[in-house]
Amino acid sequence: MHTIGVLTSGGDAPGMNAAIRAVVRTGAYHGIRVMGIKRGYNGLINGDMDDMDARSVSETLQKGGTILQTARCLEFKEEAGVRKGVEIAKVFGLDGLIVIGGDGSFRGALDLCRAGLPTVAVPGTIDNDIGCSEYTIGYDTCLNTVQDAVDKLRDTSTSHERCSVIEVMGRGAGYIALNAGIACGAEVVLVPEIPYDFDEDVLRPILEGKARGKKHSIIIVAEGVGVSVIEMAKEIQEKTGIEARATILGHVQRGGSPSVRDRVIASEMGSKAVELLMEGKSNRIVCMQNSKVVDVDIEEGLQMKKKLSEDIMKLAKKLSV
Amino acid sequence: MHTIGVLTSGGDAPGMNAAIRAVVRTGAYHGIRVMGIKRGYNGLINGDMDDMDARSVSETLQKGGTILQTARCLEFKEEAGVRKGVEIAKVFGLDGLIVIGGDGSFRGALDLCRAGLPTVAVPGTIDNDIGCSEYTIGYDTCLNTVQDAVDKLRDTSTSHERCSVIEVMGRGAGYIALNAGIACGAEVVLVPEIPYDFDEDVLRPILEGKARGKKHSIIIVAEGVGVSVIEMAKEIQEKTGIEARATILGHVQRGGSPSVRDRVIASEMGSKAVELLMEGKSNRIVCMQNSKVVDVDIEEGLQMKKKLSEDIMKLAKKLSV
């Protein structure tokens, strides 16, 4: 293992730079050459990559986004694209590759392994929706961004005795919504994993909360639920007479200087990925299980499922009395 | 002047609590009884008010929103409502009233003065759109909230080489958009005060920026411009081929712990309002002129206009090269 490449793929997430830095510096520490590949798999296919040394990643720990940039790559979804990637890797002398991204990116990593390029994947996505890992890089920062926004919305909701309906990210998963809901004391949390009844699960808690003396209510809706928070706010206002306002938090949730947790876990995971390649391993996902950084086979990892905790869903309800 | 009332009216703004605290404590310092009136003019009309002492406002300086709450009051727009307010004030022994709010609230204050209740107004609105005052309480916190959000959006815009189109608040005025635009290095700032040409003022700077090596562009649009940022993002993407994403920052802009500037100026203004009443003055707006806290006649104040600085608009353009 003389030379390895590193790329970020899929949606960006805070902490990706900490992972890149860990790859580059762990490489430097062990005398391995590291090349930074630009714009995800596009940079691999097009040979858009540069040498990185320990100084290339100075002052990046605290930066949001990804210094290697990221993009979708349709060409890479075809077999020909993957073969081209492996060839270009040979041209640049890459003996291994580290891919930081979500499950879509992991499938690309699996294809590269099968086509002969040793590859290790690192989970980087704010959505925390990787089945084999308790944690994904960016999730904690995203949650704190959401909390900060909801705390602000509560100020104004309380002042006006309004109901705030807030759409948060998470793709098909409800982790962001549920944990932000508990952290912010939401009256209602809607997630894609659990069906809901509008009257029973939305209107009733709002009206009961008001009856119990609450000055405002906070409704957090995961984007994966697939409803319009604007429409929902209107319906709440019509049916309860309580003023309701919708907010779609949007892409702010992807940005920001990473939290300690994201920086530390990203550092551990990036470093682990280099060491796996050095040990001759390939086709692995670095992941967190039982709060430890371990690794699993990519194919197996992609088939693992994790479930939103029902206990935590119940907790959210209990605590909103 | 034995007893005064204080209320917050219109949209809430960070720093209103600092102003309320300053009213209550300046009152306490001078031996004046202060009553806190709930939900704006509604509380006046309905006699919904309570005694406040120095301890009632402990731990409120750092809180967003308004502890007195706020609401619209249609009844108060009628002469009968104003007369009722003056009568209730008499019942509760109020010798004077302090109203913290925007220009709509000031008109109510003027009506009360004319109907015989000595009233002083304090500018509290994030929009900074009060003609007679360089500054309104909440404006600085709002700007910093917007900056924080745009800094986060830039992380992800840069990573994906996208264009971010962001709607910010400000009602009919462009102060928030313009100053956030300079602070965040926006490529384009659109404000209601200045007409724009889409090709010349939006598309061209984006394309020129890209040609000059910019990895992303930030377009800030004041809500008062009246366009849909969602539509604008689509049009930018179609016409430039650059991926564009829209974000409506929404009500988060109203919340948050107030900045130093908002807490200090709110403290000065709230205290000044009490002292004006003590000096037997009425029908005054406390305001900032030449960076000093002074006061003007409400009627005159309501007719003053201030203009968005053209120099600052030009500066925004120069600095986005």
Next chain:
Amino acid sequence: MHTIGVLTSGGDAPGMNAAIRAVVRTGAYHGIRVMGIKRGYNGLINGDMDDMDARSVSETLQKGGTILQTARCLEFKEEAGVRKGVEIAKVFGLDGLIVIGGDGSFRGALDLCRAGLPTVAVPGTIDNDIGCSEYTIGYDTCLNTVQDAVDKLRDTSTSHERCSVIEVMGRGAGYIALNAGIACGAEVVLVPEIPYDFDEDVLRPILEGKARGKKHSIIIVAEGVGVSVIEMAKEIQEKTGIEARATILGHVQRGGSPSVRDRVIASEMGSKAVELLMEGKSNRIVCMQNSKVVDVDIEEGLQMKKKLSEDIMKLAKKLSV
């Protein structure tokens, strides 16, 4: 189980209010009466306690510190004090008690159990130094406060090409120092668990970093190491010629609105504590193991040890190349 008491003891930590809220609301949900006891064990001995209902803990999730306050209680270290506590508990009808604090507080909880008052303990301390729990309430917020401060110090260190020597909290443990060190890219981390050689472990990395082109260096020292960072900064400056500045972060590390992680885990732990009492359990510490909230016997828990990870210490070194 009709009535339970809750108190916070020892040093305050962000998230204690989330735990109190979870106790109160889980109690309310199950129809159990909850009394809030003031100033730790003092309030128990002196009968300084009040009923709390679901509304008593409104708007507390986001507040730092502890609304029940906390204090040392020398009297409680004597057997007579503990007996008095149990008697007062009887007088107020407490069937059980929840104690939120560090290991000193846990010993008090154990004494109460032995004297006949069913008690459950919840780990609340920024230091993360509870042997039986991977996590203690307040730790994550503290780490992010430290990170924020060190990120600021780096700005000025880099501008002046200085060395920053920073003392952080942690009592006898190095968790805060080590994790903040990785998160902030510290060149040197000194912890009480691992002896160090000043020339080899402090001076050498600073000089090597400079030789490799680093513009500044960050030295993080856990308070448990027991050296003066002021003296250390002087010595570094004398021996390397590089300007060095010391900062003692101090009590700011205890404050601040809790992070998502602290709010969520505190909510889980507080709720779990109530449910343990409801199940007739006593003498338990609620703790986190393998990233799950579980419980252990207090006596056993107090004897468990956890070790600072040597892998993470090595990682800190690798990543500072």
Next chain:
Amino acid sequence: MHTIGVLTSGGDAPGMNAAIRAVVRTGAYHGIRVMGIKRGYNGLINGDMDDMDARSVSETLQKGGTILQTARCLEFKEEAGVRKGVEIAKVFGLDGLIVIGGDGSFRGALDLCRAGLPTVAVPGTIDNDIGCSEYTIGYDTCLNTVQDAVDKLRDTSTSHERCSVIEVMGRGAGYIALNAGIACGAEVVLVPEIPYDFDEDVLRPILEGKARGKKHSIIIVAEGVGVSVIEMAKEIQEKTGIEARATILGHVQRGGSPSVRDRVIASEMGSKAVELLMEGKSNRIVCMQNSKVVDVDIEEGLQMKKKLSEDIMKLAKKLSV
């Protein structure tokens, strides 16, 4: 005016990068070549400078510190040093120079003007202690950093019913202490401009506050007062029996991403400095008067004094009842 240089000198301050960016981009906009000079006057004397174009200052608006770095320069305090600076400026073809810093740096700028190099100065210091300017770059960010820290200290002070004694920066001036004191609701503010009596001005308000039901007290001491907050905390504890803790905020006050106000005013000032040089003006300080950005003669500016407002000192007292 074909080529101008820009340097930062003295202590660093948040917003200096916004000023540098404004100089570079205003230069680029008008077709003027800009050279960035490293480490203050040292870089001028040693010819340590580089061309900067519009892209050199990308992504710098949000960064604390100064990308040009800063340092003391003893050599420049001698006439020979100044002459050398003027000669090197000629060698590099500099037709003018912009100096961003405090009053020490302004004296250097005056010397350069007298020795024949057209120079304009911009006030950059967190201390706000420039007589001719209502505002200095970095002051607002510093105040908000102090406020954030004191808000955190209040959490723990209140929980433990302690007194917090906090030393803040400001060199010989009390602006930071006074304004942070009002913003944070300090019980006592000590500034170098106003003598104080320990019993009357420190002990008495603490004891009176306690008698009025306050759970904590905050004492803010400007570094210019010249007392040890550690000693003062001890004395307070001994004489009142109230636990007291000292905190020296230190260099964190210099760092952090600049606030909107710092970014906007720094942008205005940096741009104005270039335009003054373009108009053939020299020997000017760009400054803020009556909330407008104007310019004054350096020599005259250095002689102007500004006074800490006594009204604001009184206000701090009134509001701490």
